[in-house]
Structures are given as structure tokens and as C-alpha cells.
Amino acid sequence: MNDMAKNLILWLVIAVVLMSLFQGFGSDDTNKSQIDYTSFNKEVSQGLIQQVQINGQEIKGLKSNQTPFVTYIPAPDLDLVNYLIKNDVKVEGTPPEETSFLASIFVSWFPMLLLIGVWIFFMRNMQGGGKGGAMSFGKSKAKLMSEDQIKTTFADVAGCDEAKEDVVELVDYLKDSSKFQKLGGRIPTGILLVGPPGTGKTLLAKAIAGEAKVPFFSISGSDFVEMFVGVGASRVRDMFEQAKKSAPCIIFIDEIDAVGRARGAGMGGGNDEREQTLNQMLVEMDGFEGNEGIIVIAATNRPDVLDAALLRPGRFDRQVVVGLPDVRGREQILKVHMRKIPLEDDVKAMVLARGTPGFSGADLANLVNEAALFAARGNKRIVSKEDFEQARDKILMGSERRSLVMTQKDKESTAYHEAGHAIVAKLVPQHHPIHKVTIIPRGRALGVTQFLPEGDQISQNKDELESSISVAYGGRIAEELIYGAQKVSTGASQDIKQASAIARAMVTEWGFSEKLGPILLTGEQGSLRSNVVSHETGKVIDDEVKVFIDTNYKRAYKLLTDNIDILHAMKEALMKYETIDALQVDDLMARVTVRPPSDWVDDKESEIVKATIPSTEEAETDKVDAEKSSEKAVVEGKGEVVSDVEVDETETKAPTTTEEDKSDK
Incomplete structure (x- = not known):
């Protein structure tokens, strides 16, 4: 039953009770006719009244024709009874009401009890209906898991060996504290787990409790603060009181930045509820009273916003970085x-790890799950390498949009665009190897050129960055060479955005500009620092960014012009196979016969696409046309990149054409 139904039933019950109460207190005179006192006296003298019942100033009775009536005495009349008896009217009295003491209290206090009940109901809803009722909103919401309930161990945590080494001594201390106390050592009272989302911070905390076999209190930072003043501080006190009873134990606070932000930033100043909660937490962790045997483990993605008093030694003594795993991790x-799913022999964890740079632990778990789902859809008994390949493509680029109807012209334009990216990537220095090129629409992209780094990339040099800019413009230049400058589509909008971002970062952040040198010119969020960058410096920055873009644009233009035959051949291969891999790209670059994909089946047509070199006359014609187009671009536009335009979803190429897009993952 949902909350709306519960509220409706409650109000219906309240309405019925009120109606019954008012009806009980009300009179039953609705079916009696009321007459005035003068008429009543006349009818008595005329013998028309049979019997009456006197209750104070109210007179109820029956007439001779059995009609009920009611009337009221305007003033006390002591002779009324004798007058009625003389006229043969049967007179009855009413016994005094005997109300019990409890009933009288209930009747008098019923409205107040009703208001209290309604208040309790709303308070219960506002504080989440916590365990224990409305009066327990000052109690801690931490969930206690006993040592028998926690099955997670260090064997279930992988990819963060350094982090495990930092916390393994906590387990030793919880198992045998005397080992450390003999030498006067003191175990850290607080461990702060820092890292991107999905890297296993919560899993690592549970593994510590599972290995140490101690109670584990789990709570979120947002569970402390409510709308009532003092509730957060009360919950902190209650949580530590419960922990003292279960010591030695572990308290895990997830997303502690919700309550541990630096003080002084709230709207209420020092009286801000969140800051009161933080103050109480600081006192409980390292105040006048000690908390022996209680280890606080907290996790956050934003350690930079935490209060300095929270991070000092004695509270969170140690910060453990749980970063993205490397290829081995x-x-x-x-x-x-993979232990839980059946796998084919060709599935190698190392190969998948190499193809998933930047993936967190949660992403990798999702990858394995998606692969199992793909195998289940195909009614397979085991999960194959192809299932993992499809799962990775879905995570990185989105699901295939085979229902999207593309015209032959759009498909051909997309093939030239992706071929331009691939050819430039093969010819520029220090660029990641190509994994596959596809013109199958995925997500927002009509086509994708995917690269596979040979290892984890920690940093990039100038040659690599400039190569990335050239590759980003390869798709747009390919369209310009084939269709002319007036026919270039808006599909390169993300490529232009990416290349421009790299060039600007090279000038303002990484110090690759010869004119400006290694000076930091940007602040937070990538904006220019107003106290450093003047108007003249801003103009120099724009000029230097344009130099990087123009240089690499012209380089990509020349590479595609010199290899326009490969551009045509790769387009034909993409039109035929829709997806080509690294081996086929190598065949095209070598100008040899293109081998079909391993899973390619074509019963109707056995011939394969060939990257044929055009005849001498055709080659000369293509070269002359390309040179004219290049000269026109240099003279009219001087290689300047046109500004990006807003495009339709179906016309946008995804920004997954270069390796930088993969690093975002």
C-alpha cells in the first residue's frame, strides 16, 4: 500500500470518528415537530396532549394522535407539573446522567488527543517513519551488521592492492590489540577512503569488518541531518553510544561530505544544523572522552570540501586513496x-582488462553482467568473447540503433567521415592503435572509430596531443575532400569541440605555447584567471590556440590528400561490412586485398572489397582536384576552423572518435 492510500485511509477514519462523536453528542429531535410554549398550554387545556417528559427546560411528549413534539419552557414554572396532572397528562421525569470519571476525561480531552495523534502522524512522515516511532527521530539510523552477517573478505576486493595494505593493520589490531599496545603504538581512530565513484570504497570497508569479525555499523552522511534542530547531533551521540556497547567495532559513514563540509559556509552561520552535527562528530571522534575500540571509516568523492578539523590526526589520521584500477587491477x-559465470576458453581477463582503460570496479562488474545478458539473449550456455565485445561497445558507445533508417547518402558520408579519422590516426606519430571502425549507429553517434591503448596512459606529451587534434579533424576533412567545403555536415561538432579543448589546455594549462611559456592561466572549472590574464594576454591565447589547430588541420588535410585512394577503399569496405577491425585497416593502409571479418557470411556474393589503386589518369585527376580544394581552403579560410553549430541528435557524431573520449570513462 502506497503512502497516498495510507493517508487517505487515515483521514477517512478521522472523519468517521468525528461524525460519530458529533452525532452522539447531538440530539435526536430531528423527527419531532417543535411547537411554541403558548400553543402547548392551549393544547394541554384542550386535552390534546397525552404524555410529556420534562428534562430541565425541554419538554418532549406525544399528542393524543400519537404525534411527537418538543417545546421549551421560557422560564422556570413551578406550577407546570400540577397543571399537567389536572388536565390528565401523564408526566415523566428523566434520571440524572451518570458519567464515569474516565469517560468524562475522555470526552473533555478527545480534541486534544486527536490533535496529538495528527501531529505524531506528520512527524513520523517527516522524519521517515524511523524504527521506533515518531519519538525516536533523535536515535541513530545506523544499521548494525553482526560479525556473522558479513561474508565479504579481502578475497572479494581486487584492483586496489595498495589500499588493502594500508588497512590490513586495522584487521590485525581488531583481532589482537595487545600486539600494538606493547610498543606504545596507537591504531588510527579514523580512516578516510577517497576515490572516484565505483572504485570499491564501501566494499573495502565491509571486507575489513568481515576479516576482523567485528560488528559493523553502516550509515550515510545524509541520515544525520533532519529539519529539526539538534536531531543530527543527537543521532551522532546515540550512534557512538551504541558502538561503545559493541566495541571493538567499525563505524562506516558513507558520503561523509554531506555532513562534514567546511564550517562557515552554511546559511545559518554557527547555528546551522549541519554544522552542529559536525561539531558533535568532532567531539565524539576525539574529544574529552575517548572511544577505545571504535574505528571510524568514512568514504567520500570530495575530500577537498571537508572541514580541516575533521581531517587532523586523532580523528581521520589516515587517508587511503582508492583510485581507478590499472590494467593488472x-x-x-x-x-x-567471472567466477560466477561459465566462460568459453577464448575469454581472457587480461585481454579484456587491456581494452577497458579508465573502467572502475563497478564498470567492470557491469561489463561482466552485460556480457552474461547478451549470452542469455542468444540462448547460449556459456559466455563468449563476442558477448564481452558487444557489452563493452554498449557501455562505451551505447546500444546499436539498427532501427534508425539511414539513407545511402548519409551512410556513405558517415563512412567517409570515420575513414578520415582512421587514416589520419594510422599516419600521425604516437597515436593509440585502432581497434575497430563502424558505421552502425550507436547512442547519439552515426559512426565510431574506436582506439585501444596499449597500456594505461598516465600523461601525454606534445606530439600525442597534436596527433589527437589532427585525428579529430580527420572526419571533417574527409567530407570536405569528397563533397566540397559547402557540403560538409554538422557531424564534426563534437570533434571540433574536443580538438579546441585540447588546444586551449595546451596553451593555458600545460605550457606548450612558445609565446606564453609554462604559465598557468586557468582557474577552477577551466576558466581564465582574471587576476593573471589581461585583455592582451587573452588575445595571445586565442592566437596560440589557433596556431595549434591550423597546423594540425593542415597536416591532416595533406595526409588525406596524399592517401585519397585509401579513403575511397575504406569507404567501400565500411559500406560492405559496416564494421572493420584493426587487421582490415592494416590491409587497407597497405593497399592489399581486404580480408573479410571472421564472422562474415555472404552466400550471395563471394567477392571481397579490394583497395585498388586508381589508374594513372584517375590518380592525377584526384590529386589535381585535391590540390585545388586545398589551395582554395588556405586562400579563403586560411585553414581556420568554422564555429560549431547546434545539430540534430540523428546527425551528431559521438565524441568517441579519439582516445580522449575513452579516457573520460
């Missing part, structure tokens, strides 16, 4: 999640 995480 990803392999270990995949093996942990």
Missing part, C-alpha cells in the same frame, strides 16, 4: 566477477 577485478 582490472584483470583481478574481472576474475573476481
Whole structure:
């Protein structure tokens, strides 16, 4: 039953009770005719009244024709009874009401009790209907898990060996504290787990409790603060009181930045409820009274916003960074999640780890789950390499949009665009290897050129960054060479945005500009620092950004012009196969016969696409046309990149054409 139905039933019950109460207190004179006192006396003298019942100033009775009536005495009349008896009227009296003491109290206090009940109901709803009723909103909401309930161990945590090493001594202390106390050592009272979302911070905290076999209190930072003043501080006190009774134990506070932000930033100043909660937490962690045997583990994605008093030694003594796993860590995480699913022999965790740079532990768990779902849809008994390939493509680029109807012209334009990216990527120095090129629509993209780094990339040099800019413009230049500058589509909007962002960062953040040198010119959120950048410096920045873009734009233009035959051949291969892999790209670049994909089946047509070199006359014609187009672009536009335009969803190429888009993952 949902909340709306519960509220409706409650109000119906209240309405029925009130109606019954008012009806009980009301009179039953609705079916009696009321007459005035003068008429009543006349009818008595005429013998028309049979019997009456006197109750104070109210007279009820029956007439001779059995008609009920009621009337009221305007003033006390002592002779009324004798007058009625003389006229043969049967007179009855009413006994005094005997109301019990409890009933009288209930009747008098019923409205107040009703208001209290309604108040309790609303308070219960506002504080979430916590365990224990409305009067328990000052109690802690921490969930207690006993040592027998926690099955997670360090064997279930992979990809963060350094983090495990930092916390393994906590387990030793919880198991045998005397080992440390003999030498005067003191175990950290607080451990702050820092890292991006999905890296396993909560899992690591549960593994500590599972290994140590101690009670585990779990709570979120947002569970402390309510709308009532003092509730958060009360819950902190109650949580630590419960923990003292279960010591040694672990308290895990997830998303502690919800309550631990730096003080002085709230709207209420020092009286802000969140700050009162933080003050109480600071006192409980390291105040006048000690908390022996209680270890507080907290997790956050934003350690930069936490209060300095919370991070000092004695409270959170140690910060453990749980970062994104490297290739070895990803392999270990995949093996942990692959234990539960049947796999083909060709599925190698190391190969999958190499193809998933930037994936967190949660992403890898999702990858294995998606692969299992793909295998289930195909009614397979085991999960194959192809299922993992489809799962990775879905996570990185979105689901295939085979229902999207593309005209032959749009499909051909997309093929040229993606071929331009691939050819430039093969010819520029220090660029990631190509994994696949596809013109199958995925997500918002009509086509994708996907790269596969050979290892985890920690940093990039100038050559790599400039190569990325050239590759980003390869798709737009390919369209310009084939269709002319007036026919270039808006599909390169994300490519232009990406290339421009790289070029600007090279000038303002990474110090690759010869004129400006290694000076930081940006502040937070990538905006220019107003106290450093003048109007003249801003103009120099724009000029330097344009130099990087123009240089790499012209380089990509020349590479595609010199290899326009490969551009045509790759377009034909994409039109035929829709997706080509690294081996087929190598065949095209070598100008040899293109081998079909391993899973390609074509019963109607056995011939394969060939990257044929045009005849001498055709080659000369293509070269002359390309040179004219290049000269026209340099003279009229001087290689300047046109500004990006807003495009339709179906016309936008996804920003997954270069490796930087993969690093965002």
C-alpha cells in the first residue's frame, strides 16, 4: 500500500470518528415537530396532549394522535407539573446522567488527543517513519551488521592492492590489540577512503569488518541531518553510544561530505544544523572522552570540501586513496566477477582488462553482467568473447540503433567521415592503435572509430596531443575532400569541440605555447584567471590556440590528400561490412586485398572489397582536384576552423572518435 492510500485511509477514519462523536453528542429531535410554549398550554387545556417528559427546560411528549413534539419552557414554572396532572397528562421525569470519571476525561480531552495523534502522524512522515516511532527521530539510523552477517573478505576486493595494505593493520589490531599496545603504538581512530565513484570504497570497508569479525555499523552522511534542530547531533551521540556497547567495532559513514563540509559556509552561520552535527562528530571522534575500540571509516568523492578539523590526526589520521584500477587491477577485478559465470576458453581477463582503460570496479562488474545478458539473449550456455565485445561497445558507445533508417547518402558520408579519422590516426606519430571502425549507429553517434591503448596512459606529451587534434579533424576533412567545403555536415561538432579543448589546455594549462611559456592561466572549472590574464594576454591565447589547430588541420588535410585512394577503399569496405577491425585497416593502409571479418557470411556474393589503386589518369585527376580544394581552403579560410553549430541528435557524431573520449570513462 502506497503512502497516498495510507493517508487517505487515515483521514477517512478521522472523519468517521468525528461524525460519530458529533452525532452522539447531538440530539435526536430531528423527527419531532417543535411547537411554541403558548400553543402547548392551549393544547394541554384542550386535552390534546397525552404524555410529556420534562428534562430541565425541554419538554418532549406525544399528542393524543400519537404525534411527537418538543417545546421549551421560557422560564422556570413551578406550577407546570400540577397543571399537567389536572388536565390528565401523564408526566415523566428523566434520571440524572451518570458519567464515569474516565469517560468524562475522555470526552473533555478527545480534541486534544486527536490533535496529538495528527501531529505524531506528520512527524513520523517527516522524519521517515524511523524504527521506533515518531519519538525516536533523535536515535541513530545506523544499521548494525553482526560479525556473522558479513561474508565479504579481502578475497572479494581486487584492483586496489595498495589500499588493502594500508588497512590490513586495522584487521590485525581488531583481532589482537595487545600486539600494538606493547610498543606504545596507537591504531588510527579514523580512516578516510577517497576515490572516484565505483572504485570499491564501501566494499573495502565491509571486507575489513568481515576479516576482523567485528560488528559493523553502516550509515550515510545524509541520515544525520533532519529539519529539526539538534536531531543530527543527537543521532551522532546515540550512534557512538551504541558502538561503545559493541566495541571493538567499525563505524562506516558513507558520503561523509554531506555532513562534514567546511564550517562557515552554511546559511545559518554557527547555528546551522549541519554544522552542529559536525561539531558533535568532532567531539565524539576525539574529544574529552575517548572511544577505545571504535574505528571510524568514512568514504567520500570530495575530500577537498571537508572541514580541516575533521581531517587532523586523532580523528581521520589516515587517508587511503582508492583510485581507478590499472590494467593488472582490472584483470583481478574481472576474475573476481567471472567466477560466477561459465566462460568459453577464448575469454581472457587480461585481454579484456587491456581494452577497458579508465573502467572502475563497478564498470567492470557491469561489463561482466552485460556480457552474461547478451549470452542469455542468444540462448547460449556459456559466455563468449563476442558477448564481452558487444557489452563493452554498449557501455562505451551505447546500444546499436539498427532501427534508425539511414539513407545511402548519409551512410556513405558517415563512412567517409570515420575513414578520415582512421587514416589520419594510422599516419600521425604516437597515436593509440585502432581497434575497430563502424558505421552502425550507436547512442547519439552515426559512426565510431574506436582506439585501444596499449597500456594505461598516465600523461601525454606534445606530439600525442597534436596527433589527437589532427585525428579529430580527420572526419571533417574527409567530407570536405569528397563533397566540397559547402557540403560538409554538422557531424564534426563534437570533434571540433574536443580538438579546441585540447588546444586551449595546451596553451593555458600545460605550457606548450612558445609565446606564453609554462604559465598557468586557468582557474577552477577551466576558466581564465582574471587576476593573471589581461585583455592582451587573452588575445595571445586565442592566437596560440589557433596556431595549434591550423597546423594540425593542415597536416591532416595533406595526409588525406596524399592517401585519397585509401579513403575511397575504406569507404567501400565500411559500406560492405559496416564494421572493420584493426587487421582490415592494416590491409587497407597497405593497399592489399581486404580480408573479410571472421564472422562474415555472404552466400550471395563471394567477392571481397579490394583497395585498388586508381589508374594513372584517375590518380592525377584526384590529386589535381585535391590540390585545388586545398589551395582554395588556405586562400579563403586560411585553414581556420568554422564555429560549431547546434545539430540534430540523428546527425551528431559521438565524441568517441579519439582516445580522449575513452579516457573520460
